[in-house]
Amino acid sequence: MRDTFVDTLLAEAQKDPSVVLITGDLGFGVLEKFEKALPKQYINAGVAEQAMLGLAAGMASTGKRVFVYSIGNFPTVRALEQIRNDVCYMNNPVVIVSVGAGYSYGSQGYTHHALEDIAVMRALPGMDVLTPADPYETVALTKYLVSTKRPSYLRLGRSGEKQLNSSAPTLKAGELNALLKGNDGSILFTGAIGTLALQAQETLKSNGKNVGVYSVPFLSSLKPESIKEVAAIGPIVTIEEHSTRGGLGSALLELASISGINADIRIMGVSQHNLAEIGDQTFLRTSNGLTVEKIVEKFNF
Amino acid sequence: MEKQERIAKDAADLAFQARQEILKMTSTAKASHVGSALSVIDILAVLYSGIADVNPQNLNESNRDIVILSKGHAASAIYSVLALKGFFSLDWLAQYCGNGAPLGGHVTSKGVPGVELSTGSLGHGLPYGLGIAFSRKRSSVPGRVFVVMSDGECDEGTTWESALLAHHHELNNLTVIVDRNGIQSLKETEETLKLEPFAEKWRAFGWDVHKIDGHNYQELTNRLTQQSRPTVVIAETTKGKGVSFMENSVLWHYRPPNEDELAKALSEVVDQ
Numbered sequence: 093m094r095d096t097f098v099d100t101l102l103a104e105a106q107k108d109p110s111v112v113l114i115t116g117d118l119g120f121g122v123l124e125k126f127e128k129a130l131p132k133q134y135i136n137a138g139v140a141e142q143a144m145l146g147l148a149a150g151m152a153s154t155g156k157r158v159f160v161y162s163i164g165n166f167p168t169v170r171a172l173e174q175i176r177n178d179v180c181y182m183n184n185p186v187v188i189v190s191v192g193a194g195y196s197y198g199s200q201g202y203t204h205h206a207l208e209d210i211a212v213m214r215a216l217p218g219m220d221v222l223t224p225a226d227p228y229e230t231v232a233l234t235k236y237l238v239s240t241k242r243p244s245y246l247r248l249g250r251s252g253e254k255q256l257n258s259s260a261p262t263l264k265a266g267e268l269n270a271l272l273k274g275n276d277g278s279i280l281f282t283g284a285i286g287t288l289a290l291q292a293q294e295t296l297k298s299n300g301k302n303v304g305v306y307s308v309p310f311l312s313s314l315k316p317e318s319i320k321e322v323a324a325i326g327p328i329v330t331i332e333e334h335s336t337r338g339g340l341g342s343a344l345l346e347l348a349s350i351s352g353i354n355a356d357i358r359i360m361g362v363s364q365h366n367l368a369e370i371g372d373q374t375f376l377r378t379s380n381g382l383t384v385e386k387i388v389e390k391f392n393f
Numbered sequence: 394m395e396k397q398e399r400i401a402k403d404a405a406d407l408a409f410q411a412r413q414e415i416l417k418m419t420s421t422a423k424a425s426h427v428g429s430a431l432s433v434i435d436i437l438a439v440l441y442s443g444i445a446d447v448n449p450q451n452l453n454e455s456n457r458d459i460v461i462l463s464k465g466h467a468a469s470a471i472y473s474v475l476a477l478k479g480f481f482s483l484d485w486l487a488q489y490c491g492n493g494a495p496l497g498g499h500v501t502s503k504g505v506p507g508v509e510l511s512t513g514s515l516g517h518g519l520p521y522g523l524g525i526a527f528s529r530k531r532s533s534v535p536g537r538v539f540v541v542m543s544d545g546e547c548d549e550g551t552t553w554e555s556a557l558l559a560h561h562h563e564l565n566n567l568t569v570i571v572d573r574n575g576i577q578s579l580k581e582t583e584e585t586l587k588l589e590p591f592a593e594k595w596r597a598f599g600w601d602v603h604k605i606d607g608h609n610y611q612e613l614t615n616r617l618t619q620q621s622r623p624t625v626v627i628a629e630t631t632k633g634k635g636v637s638f639m640e641n642s643v644l645w646h647y648r649p650p651n652e653d654e655l656a657k658a659l660s661e662v663v664d665q
Contacts, residue, residue, distance in 0.1 A: 137558065138558070143519075146519070148524060173517075177512075
């Protein structure tokens with residue numbers, strides 16, 4: 093996803109000189125092509141995330157379209173007040189891009205796990221939170237972000253994510269992206285963990301249950317109508333590589349409650365991460381119950 | 394030289410009026426931070442009397458100068474200066490901190506012409522100003538960026554992150570003015586978290602450093618007229634300046650003047 097993001101942004105930045113990419117000294121082997129092609133639209137701010145976000149907001153206030161790039165918690169939680177005050181309060185169109193969604197940096201340890209970022213970013217006023225499922229969605233959302241002018245957060249996986257869409261989808265702000273439609277219920281997911289959702293869909297199908305699978309790339313602008321539609325089909329199981337507190341599942345429950353939608357929502361995510369546990373992404377997903385089997389089980393009651 | 398003398402004289406007049414507004418605002422609103430506002434007011438008065446090229450008519454121009462008051466708790470100071478310079482109505486000052494009023498206790502840019510950045514949490518103004526200065530330098534847009542900070546604010550890590558960045562990128566369009574009154578929230582800065590040797594710190598970070606009297610209009614004017622490198626002006630000031638019983642006292646970081654105190658304070662300001 094990160095290479096797809098950089099390639100797409102580079103192409104857009106070549107057309108639009110107001111696009112600027114700032115890195116917090118990360119992106120080895122990923123950002124060099126951008127720096128080489130457009131040195132005047134590239135800045136390495138060093139290991140100074142808080143000043144970097146203030147700098148980004150100040151630049152955005154002069155009309156630049158600023159993208160800030162770093163790993164998971166560094167451009168988000170570390171610089172949270174700069175995002176809250178200098179980006180959101182001031183309504184500066186800074187795009188914060190984090191790589192390493194969920195357990196992407198698994199064995200690197202908890203400092204590198206992005207498990208609360210959606211919750212935190214979603215709570216900020218005016219923040220557009222975007223979570224692509226695959227490289228196709230990454231391209232679409234990156235282009236969308238160059239065109240929109242508002243504080244935004246783009247949550248990327250790392251590298252090697254599979255295409256989950258069969259072809260480049262047309263993403264509409266606030267709407268779900270249906271990968272498969274079903275009539276016995278729906279799985280809603282956000283990010284690359286959608287691979288598990290698709291596998292669960294196959295297992296359920298062989299058991300005689302036909303469920304739909306939807307990517308949710310727009311987490312903060314979800315429209316009630318999109319939820320209403322899937323709620324009418326049957327149970328909704330949500331899965332995300334993120335804390336169950338404040339992420340996709342929470343967003344859906346809040347929306348259903350606030351909009352008075354009668355929905356059977358069953359959420360899955362990281363409910364209590366074991367801080368002492370070491371392991372890679374697959375291992376940590378499994379130990380936190382993010383498995384195909386558990387998704388299937390959620391439809392069995 | 395004639396121009397600099399005129400700026401210093403205008404600044405003295407502006408500060409004279411602004412001090413009275415600050416006292417009335419904080420008394421009426423029962424607001425805090427009067428000492429901080431009286432400390433920084435002479436600096437702001439000089440900036441808005443001809444040092445910074447910003448006025449109600451050129452606010453939409455992209456190459457005008459920028460002034461950021463990073464010590465957002467001195468809101469009454471910037472608000473009184475902006476109102477006196479015609480950025481918005483003087484009537485707004487009377488409603489300071491009122492319910493539904495335009496001006497609150499910490500600086501907001503929302504609906505307030507002339508305010509560049511909403512502040513109130515310390516350590517935000519310099520990175521933001523740095524961003525504007527950087528963007529302008531990259532795009533060859535002229536105009537200077539002035540960031541007015543408190544000394545207590547220099548406890549913040551972002552101050553020194555920004556100091557590194559401004560030097561690295563040679564931002565000669567960026568000026569920091571530190572309101573060095575030596576007192577922060579609870580006690581003196583040196584008792585709380587030592588800043589000294591303060592000038593040497595900035596110098597070691599690669600900045601051009603000048604220590605001056607922060608209540609001397611002519612000195613401020615001369616020093617701020619031009620620069621060739623990222624520059625910090627350490628303006629040595631007195632918290633509560635101009636009102637004898639408020640000077641150098643932590644109490645007036647919090648306490649609003651009551652009616653009697655207001656009358657006494659105003660008479661002291663007028664007599665000077």
